[in-house]
Amino acid sequence: MLKQLKYTSILALSALAVACSGGDSGAGTAETPDGNKFNLTNSTKGLVGSKTMDGKLIGYNQNHSFYGVWVNNDKTRQQVRYQGTATPTDRLPRGAATYTGHAVRARDSVIAQNINGVQADGTMTLHVNFDTKKVSGKLGIPWARDITLHETDLNGNQFAGKASVLFNDGGRYKGGLFGPNAEEAAGMATFDNNPSLNTSFGGYR
Structure with a gap:
């Protein structure tokens, strides 16, 4: 799961275990371009983030959706993203x-x-x-x-x-x-x- 973040001038992000989400509620599973998978449904809500194999994923985890950005370590690639359980x-x-x-x-x-x-x-x-x-x-x-x-x-x-x-x-x-x-x-x-x-x-x- 993703760890909750607080604003600081220098912030260390903890490593994150890969997990798959189940069920049809919550924000689901996020997969980053470098191959990490995160269970957003069971992650802390609010501003969250983690290191990935070649970058970091940072964003806001809501009860049923997630939005954020992945940036690689060299800061030469980025991916803005959102996902979640859509309203019927x-x-x-x-x-x-x-x-x-x-x-x-x-x-x-x-x-x-x-x-x-x-x-x-x-x-x-x-x-x-x-x-x-x-x-x-x-x-x-x-x-x-x-x-x-x-x-x-x-x-x-x-x-x-x-x-x-x-x-x-x-x-x-x-x-x-x-x-x-x-x-x-x-x-x-x-x-x-x-x-x-x-x-x-x-x-x-």
Whole structure:
């Protein structure tokens, strides 16, 4: 399982035993590009992380979903990610909800609060209208450009749309709603023309 982290200027991550998750609830099993597997369902909730064979996985583990980033030791490769147990479409609520939480990206900075090259102190605000089936939001990134998640359609328990930052409107975002009653949201924004902007996000309503 993943170990809980606290912000420090220098943070040692403990080694993690490989485990597979069972059942159909929780965040499931995460596999990193270098071959490690982690049982997120049975891991500590909140900001968590661990060393992997050739990097580290850091993110936020929610009750039914996970979002974060994997970065290799040389900091030449990264993977933003999210996963979880999707909400059954017949269990989506009515009305509107605002999800609040965090945003995570790979970033080395002496200004931004970061953990071994991962900035985990961003914020997420996601507005979901279940009646009009619309989604929009914003990712606040301290000491960097905020990401706008432009209004898009909610298709069942999933959404995908345009993302932009100041001077760059070439991004896309996608995500989903997780938990028995859409208690959680998670997703990621990616910029093919500038991967350093790639960010995962999530939170609770």
